[in-house]
Amino acid sequence: MLDIQTQLFDAQDVRFGPIDHETHPEIESKWTHDAEFMRLMELKPVRPLSPAMVKKQYESIEKDMDESKNLFYFTIRTKEDDRLIGKAVVEWVDWTNGNGFLRLGIGAAEDRRKGYGSQALSMLLRYAFGELNLYRVTAVVPAYNEGAVRLFQKFGFMEEIRRRKALNRDGEIWDLVSFGLLNSEWREQVRA
Amino acid sequence: MKDVLKGKLVRLSAVDHAELGKAYAVWNQDSELTRLMDARMVSLRSAKSISDFFEKENKELSPVEHPFTIRALDDNRLLGDIGLYVIGDWMPRDAFVGIAIADRNDWGKGYGTDAMKTILCYAFTELNLRRVTLTVFEYNPRAIRSYERSGFQHEGRSRGALFRDGKRWDMLYMGILRDDWMELKQ
Amino acid sequence: MKDIYRGSLVRLCDESPEVLAKAFLKWDRDTEQHRLADSDPAQLWSEKKLKEFIEKHAEKKSQSFRFSIRTLADDKLIGGVGLWVASWTHADTWLGISIGDRDYWGKGYGTDAMRLAVQYAFIELNLRRVSLGLHAYNERALKTYQKVGFKLEGRMRGEGLRDGVRYDSLWMGILREEWLALAYAEETK
Numbered sequence: 001m002l003d004i005q006t007q008l009f010d011a012q013d014v015r016f017g018p019i020d021h022e023t024h025p026e027i028e029s030k031w032t033h034d035a036e037f038m039r040l041m042e043l044k045p046v047r048p049l050s051p052a053m054v055k056k057q058y059e060s061i062e063k064d065m066d067e068s069k070n071l072f073y074f075t076i077r078t079k080e081d082d083r084l085i086g087k088a089v090v091e092w093v094d095w096t097n098g099n100g101f102l103r104l105g106i107g108a109a110e111d112r113r114k115g116y117g118s119q120a121l122s123m124l125l126r127y128a129f130g131e132l133n134l135y136r137v138t139a140v141v142p143a144y145n146e147g148a149v150r151l152f153q154k155f156g157f158m159e160e161i162r163r164r165k166a167l168n169r170d171g172e173i174w175d176l177v178s179f180g181l182l183n184s185e186w187r188e189q190v191r192a
Numbered sequence: 193m194k195d196v197l198k199g200k201l202v203r204l205s206a207v208d209h210a211e212l213g214k215a216y217a218v219w220n221q222d223s224e225l226t227r228l229m230d231a232r233m234v235s236l237r238s239a240k241s242i243s244d245f246f247e248k249e250n251k252e253l254s255p256v257e258h259p260f261t262i263r264a265l266d267d268n269r270l271l272g273d274i275g276l277y278v279i280g281d282w283m284p285r286d287a288f289v290g291i292a293i294a295d296r297n298d299w300g301k302g303y304g305t306d307a308m309k310t311i312l313c314y315a316f317t318e319l320n321l322r323r324v325t326l327t328v329f330e331y332n333p334r335a336i337r338s339y340e341r342s343g344f345q346h347e348g349r350s351r352g353a354l355f356r357d358g359k360r361w362d363m364l365y366m367g368i369l370r371d372d373w374m375e376l377k378q
Numbered sequence: 379m380k381d382i383y384r385g386s387l388v389r390l391c392d393e394s395p396e397v398l399a400k401a402f403l404k405w406d407r408d409t410e411q412h413r414l415a416d417s418d419p420a421q422l423w424s425e426k427k428l429k430e431f432i433e434k435h436a437e438k439k440s441q442s443f444r445f446s447i448r449t450l451a452d453d454k455l456i457g458g459v460g461l462w463v464a465s466w467t468h469a470d471t472w473l474g475i476s477i478g479d480r481d482y483w484g485k486g487y488g489t490d491a492m493r494l495a496v497q498y499a500f501i502e503l504n505l506r507r508v509s510l511g512l513h514a515y516n517e518r519a520l521k522t523y524q525k526v527g528f529k530l531e532g533r534m535r536g537e538g539l540r541d542g543v544r545y546d547s548l549w550m551g552i553l554r555e556e557w558l559a560l561a562y563a564e565e566t567k
Contacts, residue, residue: 033205035197035318038476045251045318045467048197048260050208096419097538135544144193159547161532163509169470170193171317178549180534255440255466281440282466283504320467 003117008127009074011157014072017089019058024075025051027084031107039169040145041105043176070095072127076106076120088124090132098135100128117151125155126190129183134184142167143175152179156189196318197260199310202271202303204260212261213243215270219294227356228332229292257279257318262293262307271298274307276315276324285322287315299334308342316370323369329354330362344368345377382498383445390498392453395436398446399429401455414516415476417538417547424464441466443498447477454483459495460507461503468540469506471499476499484518492526495560500554507553513538514546527560529554 009016029051031037037047065071066153070093076086086106104111104120128134132134139157141148144167157179166176196239197204217239220226225246272293279286293304315321326344328335344366354359383390393401403425405411412420423431426459435444457477460559474497477488478564499505512519524530528550537547 023248029206033197035195035202036193039193039196039318043465043468045258045314046196047258048204048206049212050206052208053206053253094417097417099537135539136534138534158535159532160534163470163531163549163551163552164507164529166470166507166509166551168320168506169317169468170196178532178534182536282463283502285504319469320469 003192008131009123010079011123013079013114014076014085014116014119015079016120017082018078019062019073019075020084021055021058024084025054025058028054029109034107034109037109040142040148043142043167069093070100072132073125076104076116078116085116086120088120088123090128090134090137093132093134098133098143100132100134100137102128102137102139105140112147117147121151121155125181125186129186134183136180139179141177142169143177143178144169144172149177152181155165155181156185157181194313194317196314197310199265199306201265201301201306202262202266202310204307204310205263205312206260207246207259207273209243209246211270212246212273213241213296214239216242219292221303222294222296225294225296226291226331229290229333230275258287258310258314262291262303264303271295271303272307274311276311276319277322278319278321279325285320287319287321287324289315289324289326304335305338305342308338312342312368312373316373323367325365325367328364328366330364336364336366340367342368343372345372382502383494384450385494387451387485387487387490388447388449388456390459390491390494391448392543393446395429395432397455398432399425401478402428402432405529408478408480411476411478411480413540414519415474417513419470431514443503445495447487449482449487454482456487457491459491461495461499461508463503463505464509469504471505472508473499473508488519489522489525490520496526496552496557497500500557505546505554507551509549509551509556511547511549516550523550524553527557529556 029094031051032047032049032054035046055166061071061073065073070091072090074088075084085108086104088104090100090102096099102124104117104124106117125137128137139152141152143149159177160180160182161178165173165177217237220236249272256278257275259273261273262271263269264271272291274289275292276289279288290322291304291307293299312324312339315324326339328339345368346364350363350365353363354361406422409420441463442460444458446455447457447459448455456479457475459473459475462472464472475488475492475495477483496508499508510523512523514533529552530548531551532549534547536544536550538545
């Protein structure tokens with residue numbers, strides 16, 4: 001039976017929301033100045049951005065969403081005070097083959113370890129599998145991001161690819177790991 | 193993993209064109225600063241004209257350009273700017289570095305050296321370059337000494353490349369290799 | 379410095395958009411070739427559209443290096459190979475190859491072109507590793523890539539769907555140190 005009552009964008013403590021072009025650039029600008037966070041979130045070299053540059057990026061994201069139709073970008077906010085705490089993305093959706101990539105991050109260290117990431121991933125998976133009808137999703141994670149590795153493992157993702165020594169950061173060489181989850185596997189979990 | 197944008201006295205932060213334009217309009221009034229840094233004739237331009245210039249220059253975030261502002265860690269004050277400019281489309285793994293600590297009251301306090309130390313760590317452990325290059329004017333001994341302390345070695349000079357105060361001056365080339373830098377860290 | 383564009387059976391070269399468009403027009407008709415090389419739906423573009431597409435992508439990009447492949451024996455244009463640098467800072471590149479002309483399959487031409495491209499990645503682009511993906515049903519490619527020195531690094535389950543059949547993709551990589559060991563071994567033979 002089709003359940004349209006259960007909200008797609010509401011979890012216990014957090015919700016998905018759109019980009020707020022007025023208030024979010026300042027917050028995100030702060031995250032980009034935290035190289036520890038950026039090194040977990042991005043493979044590209046860390047680059048601090050001014051609120052003006054963040055605003056430009058937001059515009060480019062919304063343009064991309066509109067034109068390519070294979071990008072779905074959500075902001076993660078606390079339900080209590082609607083504060084921006086992170087982002088959750090389904091991207092590079094290949095419609096013919098039914099697959100897509102997931103990415104999410106909680107920007108400020110004090111907002112982590114509170115279960116927000118799990119709630120966000122739960123919503124993102126329901127969206128990818130129940131609304132976008134993907135056959136499978138992939139998450140690419142640097143081996144040094146132990147928090148992300150644990151999160152995806154908790155949700156039943158399987159390690160599918162280990163690109164050996166693919167990353168060079170902080171004077172060390174690291175593997176880049178690709179995790180995958182099938183729609184059928186997710187459905188099993190949700191039923192259980 | 194290390195916060196590679198943070199030093200001991202300063203941190204590297206974003207370039208905001210409007211803010212930097214305003215700051216430069218004030219700093220440019222000190223011709224001693226500008227004559228130490230700029231090989232072209234120094235001039236005075238409005239804050240708007242400078243920030244428009246920065247905005248146009250940095251319209252797209254080019255993967256070969258990594259400009260930062262330098263801020264004091266204790267009070268977040270804007271001290272100057274520093275940047276890495278990758279050479280040869282990445283192939284040689286080399287970049288030019290340029291730095292300015294703008295207010296003369298902030299000179300000689302270790303801000304410049306700390307900013308340089310921070311950006312070298314960024315160059316060698318985030319951009320994974322093999323070397324960093326810089327040019328410095330012969331008549332800027334304070335900067336030359338600071339670069340030597342940071343581990344740069346003299347590599348050559350472009351004789352008479354600068355022309356000021358009726359005299360010819362040399363442009364010095366200095367460089368630091370990743371291997372040199374790793375040894376210094378020990 | 380040796381000529382890194384020249385192999386033993388093929389050479390890497392550049393072609394005008396006109397020549398390439400004509401070649402693609404011909405190769406596009408072979409859907410077996412397309413389904414081996416590509417995961418996008420097979421499509422039939424006009425020569426005009428192909429030329430525009432090629433011209434647009436020929437604009438200098440600092441991250442992509444595409445070559446055409448011609449035989450040394452009779453200078454025949456048989457396919458293309460490309461490198462897309464995933465990250466200069468991590469020094470890793472994607473590699474993609476397709477021999478459009480099926481008369482040149484299984485005869486060592488692809489292997490030779492791969493070797494040239496991998497060499498270019500390591501000694502001219504100074505990268506640390508080369509990565510690639512292939513459809514699990516492309517057995518000839520798997521053998522070729524293994525011969526060139528790529529190691530299997532994983533399998534993406536059900537990445538593609540064709541004719542109602544779900545298939546996996548395989549992912550491989552070669553590290554600079556692995557390649558150096560091979561190259562030296564080759565030269566001393």
